[in-house]
Amino acid sequence: MTEVSTPSSSSGAPRIVDSFSSRNTSSSDDAASISATEWKRLFIQMQSHQTLATSSSSARKATRTSTMDTISSHRSSRGRGGTPRAITSSTRGSGRTPASRRLLDSPSTSTSSLPTSPSDPLSRIRHKLITTPLPPDSFLTPTNTSYRSVIWKLLLNIDSLDIPTYLSLVAKGNSPSHEKIRNDTFRTLATDQGFKERVKEEKLIRLLDAFVWKYNRGEDSEDEADDGGVYEFSYVQGMNVLAAPFLYTMESEVEAFRCFSRFIEWCCPLYVQPTLGGVHRGLQLLDRCLEILDPPLYTHLRSKNLSAEIYAFPSVMTMCACTPPLPEVLQLWDFLLAFGVHFNVLCIVAQLHIMRTDLLESNSPMKLLRNLPRLDARKIIKVTVTLARDVPEILFEELVKHPYHPDSVIGFI
Numbered sequence: 001m002t003e004v005s006t007p008s009s010s011s012g013a014p015r016i017v018d019s020f021s022s023r024n025t026s027s028s029d030d031a032a033s034i035s036a037t038e039w040k041r042l043f044i045q046m047q048s049h050q051t052l053a054t055s056s057s058s059a060r061k062a063t064r065t066s067t068m069d070t071i072s073s074h075r076s077s078r079g080r081g082g083t084p085r086a087i088t089s090s091t092r093g094s095g096r097t098p099a100s101r102r103l104l105d106s107p108s109t110s111t112s113s114l115p116t117s118p119s120d121p122l123s124r125i126r127h128k129l130i131t132t133p134l135p136p137d138s139f140l141t142p143t144n145t146s147y148r149s150v151i152w153k154l155l156l157n158i159d160s161l162d163i164p165t166y167l168s169l170v171a172k173g174n175s176p177s178h179e180k181i182r183n184d185t186f187r188t189l190a191t192d193q194g195f196k197e198r199v200k201e202e203k204l205i206r207l208l209d210a211f212v213w214k215y216n217r218g219e220d221s222e223d224e225a226d227d228g229g230v231y232e233f234s235y236v237q238g239m240n241v242l243a244a245p246f247l248y249t250m251e252s253e254v255e256a257f258r259c260f261s262r263f264i265e266w267c268c269p270l271y272v273q274p275t276l277g278g279v280h281r282g283l284q285l286l287d288r289c290l291e292i293l294d295p296p297l298y299t300h301l302r303s304k305n306l307s308a309e310i311y312a313f314p315s316v317m318t319m320c321a322c323t324p325p326l327p328e329v330l331q332l333w334d335f336l337l338a339f340g341v342h343f344n345v346l347c348i349v350a351q352l353h354i355m356r357t358d359l360l361e362s363n364s365p366m367k368l369l370r371n372l373p374r375l376d377a378r379k380i381i382k383v384t385v386t387l388a389r390d391v392p393e394i395l396f397e398e399l400v401k402h403p404y405h406p407d408s409v410i411g412f413i
Helices: 026-048 056-061 066-072 098-105 121-131 147-155 163-171 178-185 193-198 201-214 222-226 239-249 253-267 277-293 295-303 313-317 326-339 343-354 356-361 365-370 377-388 393-401
Strands: none
Touching (some): 026 147, 121 326, 147 253, 147 326, 163 253, 193 239, 201 253, 239 326, 277 393, 313 343, 326 377, 343 377, 356 365
16 A cells, blocks of 8 residues: 655654765854754744744644734735736836845845744745745754745645545556656656655655646646636646655655645746746746846857757756755745745856856857756855846846746747
């Protein structure tokens, strides 16, 4: 019988980040301890105001707490992954989402003071993610879960798991896309030993099969119903890599499935359509952003017949999850989930900016772009925020909409 991991009610022992714990230096240990202390302080403050929901240890009861009620009230204004469902009159002029606007308009994101309003936990979390990275999984929250698993569920507005539904989907066995899934899963983050040890291939296959079955049973899910049947969901290239961070981060397979489903349906549905329309639109926008933000580099790459379609397809399709190391990917995703997955396009421009000297001096820049440098999430985020302030308002609005708005991919479908 297939064994599926579900949330445990016991506290359990702290999980060790085996993929990089052996390489930690004393300075990185100190930084992690400081980070854990800062996040623990924030959690305690928010709990004291009854604005933080209980962790996954109580998720089996699917009880709505005051925090989840508060966060639910933000959904209509937040939209997908930090973006609004529609550009309202208050945001149309600026072309930026509320979360993005607060981030980009801040004179100094590294020194601005922490918001103190207990009624807006998401704003406090977003600000904290910019100033203080989440600690590794060996540091646990006051409720004995990893900080990232709790934060991601809050950012994705996950307030219930519906364990019976997932088990029923798993019970269906191999999905119609099973062979395509099997052809991809064995090479998912294949060079990351920590991922391979923590996330067995059968878990990834099971989760992706269940996602396919979710849309082959002739019933609308809550999330699908929200989209009015606009999108077509099945398995497409790249979904195996998009699912990997959730299986690595979440305490249970059920939580990973719920978060992955919400992420796909809510944050980037156009990235997983049969034609990958959102991905191709993102690549087009990447070229436009690079041309505006760094004309010499853009001209140099074009002189070598290099467009984003050629060198950036994997990075756009997987939200940079294809570039190691995984711990840095997770930090970058903290930022994307907090402020919107549309920022991934600018994160890739930031990576190009960081290596621009080498690219400009190279007669064969594709050799460098074929194997990007290892991710440095904090550096990339800092450069991304700086670059984003120089993106024209109309172009930024197109960036915001391209992962989910059907009008954004006309011509790509």
